[in-house]
Amino acid sequence: MIAGQRKAHKLIWLGMALAIPIVLFFAVRNLTFTEAISGTSPSGQLKARFDTDRITITLNTSFKSPSAVVYALDKEGKIGRPLGQLSAPGTYSFRTSDKVIGVVVVDKIKEQELYKIKF
Secondary structure, three states: OOHHHHHHHHHHHHHHHHHHHHHHHHHHOOOOOOOOEEEEOOOOOEEEEEOOOEEEEEEOOOOOOOOEEEEEEOOOOOEEEEEEEEOOOEEEEEEOOOOOOEEEEEEOOOOEEEEEEEO
């Protein structure tokens, strides 16, 4: 390696050694490292998971009731706003605020509470 190549090689590696930590700092500074909170119904038919602004509900088997509506539980444990409806087995995702402490699944026809899961 000649003197010009050694000098260029040294400057390139020095620049990379300074640039990589700076780029990594700006890449990770706005990330939030929160752990998701989850809960399961006693029968295992329903699983709920709460991330920062989203509730994910996994329904393993369908309900006997065709009108199962999911409501958010507020900080006082009262039924809040409706999040959505569960109709068939699958995974459902609902946006919500950080004031949610759980979910309640209600049969709207019979006005009967099916499941209550607190996080």
